[in-house]
Amino acid sequence: MNNNVFFKKSFYITYVTVIVLIVGAFYIFKIFDKTSSDIERLTLQSNIEYINNITNNLANLINKKTDMQLVNSLKISKVLRRSLEENLGMFRTKRYKYIYVVQKLPNTEKFCFLLDGAKKDKSGFLEIFQPFNIQEWLEVYKTKKPRYFKHRNIKSLWLTYLKPIVQHNKVVGIIAIDFSLNEYNYMHNTLDDLSFSIKIFMSLLLFVFIVVLIFVFIDKKRVYLLKKQAKEIQNFNITLQKKIDEEVIKNREKDKQILEQSRLAQMGEMIGMIAHQWRQPINAISAASITINMRAQMDTLDPKSTIELADKIGELTQHLSKTIDDFRNFFKDTKEKQDMTYDELVISTLDIVGVSVQNKNITIITDIQSDIVFCTYVNELKQVLLNLIKNAEDVLEEKKIKNAFIKIEAVENRLIVRDNGGGIPEDIIQKIFNPYFSTKTLNGTGLGLYMSKTIVENHCGGTISVTNDAEGAVFCVVLPST
Amino acid sequence: MKFLFLLLTLFVSLYADVYTQKLYETVLGSIFKERPIVVFATGDVKATLQNSKMFDVVGNCKNAVVAVIGNDTSLEQRCKNIPIFATTHRNYMRILNAFGAFYWRKGRPQIHFREGELKMFHLHLSHDLQRFIDE
Incomplete structure (x- = not known):
């Protein structure tokens, strides 16, 4: 109306x-x-x-x-x-x-x-x-x-x-x-009195009616305005809800894109890691191949050493294949939660990144004192741990820290990654989980920690935080016990 | 309402006085031609006549051309040389030189004239008043 x-x-x-x-x-x-x-x-x-x-x-x-x-x-x-x-x-x-x-x-x-x-x-x-x-x-x-x-x-x-x-x-x-x-x-005066009373009563009735009508009119107007305002608020809420839904969808798309970007960035790093992992076995395969070739030319290739070299090449090839499987599993997009302990998580992550880190003279120390089984997204958590290790590696390498180490601890439902890289400046420590925020001078996308926070808090239902200790940064992931 | 009723009563009372005054003016004014009519009056009628410009109310019968007498019978002898207009039926019947009377009877105004006394004082009635002459 x-x-x-x-x-x-x-x-x-x-x-x-x-x-x-x-x-x-x-x-x-x-x-x-x-x-x-x-x-x-x-x-x-x-x-x-x-x-x-x-x-x-x-x-x-x-x-x-x-x-x-x-x-x-x-x-x-x-x-x-x-x-x-x-x-x-x-x-x-x-x-x-x-x-x-x-x-x-x-x-x-x-x-x-x-x-x-x-x-x-x-x-x-x-x-x-x-x-x-x-x-x-x-x-x-x-x-x-x-x-x-x-x-x-x-x-x-x-x-x-x-x-x-x-x-x-x-x-x-x-x-x-x-x-x-x-x-x-x-008689006439009595009738006049009665007439006068009726007139007064009718006038009063009319007056009261008009007053009531005015009040009803004002009240109706007020109710009408209230209804109108309520409807406007309702419409506004509907519009707002629509906008929120749209924004949520957009954010999810954005998160997805960021995740993809993050994965692509990690893939780049992974290729480097694969190269590290493969270099030694490929060299060994190459050495075995050269040995076989040289012995063949010199006609000293006996069957036993040939079999040994062939077995070694086979073992190395198996190792290469396993490495590839590990990386493929890492990038596999699993939609279902899996049971996992911190010990398994750390071992499988270090299988990927451990060699690369150690090649840079960084010591990896593990201290796992938790046997809690978490039902969570394993590969995503691997990404998180990988991010934390790679960040520590980058800082230690950039600052050329002597006796550099990365310590991975697990106590009950807490997984702690600490290094001796000197820590994060206090003025930026609150911003490091923001998207596109990076302190790296080269190859920093600013997505690693943002994605880690998203995975831990939104996907796995846990928390991630950072503090500084005397030697460096301390990242703490807390997962809910199942 | 009571106030209204009182006001109405007051108005009717005033109206009655005005009516009486008007009647005296009509009756005596048609009989006596001089203006003002010098009249000797007593009782309530004195105040009524004093309110009218047509009459000059005096204190004795000597200078008056007519006397309007109510219940005061003592004046009868002193005013026997001038025509008397009575204001009660009793006086009208009793006073010999009363040529006429005006009084209320059963709520109705009564006007009477005596032809003999009118003639005696050489008074002439207008045509309208002649129907009030007693036979």
């Missing part, structure tokens, strides 16, 4: 959710309005039903007590008026603010009070009364049916209920009941 898709998706989610919330809020407010108007309607209906029953009873009572002669009876009897007014006053509560009976004055739109249920500010009998909404009052006279109407311009009243008093099929008065606005206000 790229940045654009992420932001587009977030935007759509936010947009849809906000729309849903707004629609939800409108729906809730609509439901609230409907409920509010239902409450108002039901309250009104219940009040009207209740007041209708009361006024029915009151009308019946008035009719009964006035003997169907309302005005005349009231004019005559003040006691009756008081009695009826007390009856009216019994129904006066906080809800029903005024309860009174009026009569329409003839030929006018004015009324006069007949009865008043009030205790304070009581209207007088036949006091003129000018009501608002006069048509509603007149309509009661016309229809002889009860009516009610709400007030808009009287501050303390909510509604007035009018009940006609019918005597002799004629409306002789109206029982009027004024509903207090307090009751209505109480």
Whole structure:
């Protein structure tokens, strides 16, 4: 998922959710309005039903007590008026603010009070009364049916209920009941409070949602960036691993090439060694051949000496053949590990290089005190020992050391090659195992010790180190015991 | 919410005072042509009239062209030479030279005029107010 898709998706989610919330809020407010108007309607209906029953009873009572002669009876009897007014006053509560009976004055739109249920500010009998909404009052006279109407311009009243008093099929008065606005206000204030609370709650909900959305958005962005970074790191790791693998392969190729170079260099040296090894037997063969030739010319060649000379030539030829086999075995690329002791290793190596060294007046001293059998790559270790001996030989020859010697010791799993060539300078001793590092003035490839370290440590699982002692350099090879 | 309710109540109360003041201006302003109308008033109505620029409220009936009297019946005799406008039904019925009245009954404003007293003091009602003349 790229940045654009992420932001587009977030935007759509936010947009849809906000729309849903707004629609939800409108729906809730609509439901609230409907409920509010239902409450108002039901309250009104219940009040009207209740007041209708009361006024029915009151009308019946008035009719009964006035003997169907309302005005005349009231004019005559003040006691009756008081009695009826007390009856009216019994129904006066906080809800029903005024309860009174009026009569329409003839030929006018004015009324006069007949009865008043009030205790304070009581209207007088036949006091003129000018009501608002006069048509509603007149309509009661016309229809002889009860009516009610709400007030808009009287501050303390909510509604007035009018009940006609019918005597002799004629409306002789109206029982009027004024509903207090307090009751209505109480209901309305409660609903307003509820509406206000819902609005606050919805606003808070919206606010909290938006805040949460912002945090989620920020967190998503952070998670997205983290994921992106993790992916980049993963890709980088994959690339890095590829590069490492490539480099490892390259290094192996390089090592292989170096090994080949090293082997070729050693082969050059080996040819010299073969020449040394072969010189004496070839000379002996040559001498035997000359002897046979001379005796033949002088006719002194007897069968016995001929056989002896021929046997000697045969022995020498065998020696030459063995020498060749030794060298061939040395260069044989064995892939399998073989059992070997340090004693066998030293003997077989000295078979190759011993004559060459001794011809240069260098004494080889061996002190093998280890009979541990190692399972390792024998020919490769021979190369290592050969390198160490040849290096010592080169140094001793170059420095023309008197009483030069190379001492090969073996103690347990340690093989030590030391000489009296004066040692390796301390400033370069750490570098001598580096590839292409050489101190030799002639014919130094700088690969011998590097290859030796590679063989011992990488192939044979051992270690190789160098130190100086009082006389010269000391190389120590340690192989793991099998 | 309570604060809002109190504010609303205060507004309605103020509105009622303004309504009363306006009504006095309309009624008395249509009957008495001089400006300001020099009026002698007592009780709550005095403060109401003092708030109006149409009226000059004075402390006695001598200089006044009209008296607006509430419950204080002691003034009746001193103001018998000028027209009296009553502010209660009781005074309106009791005071002989009361030409009219304005008071509240069952939450509704009640305006009354007596034709005889209007004639006696040579007062003329506008057409709009004539429907309030008692018969």
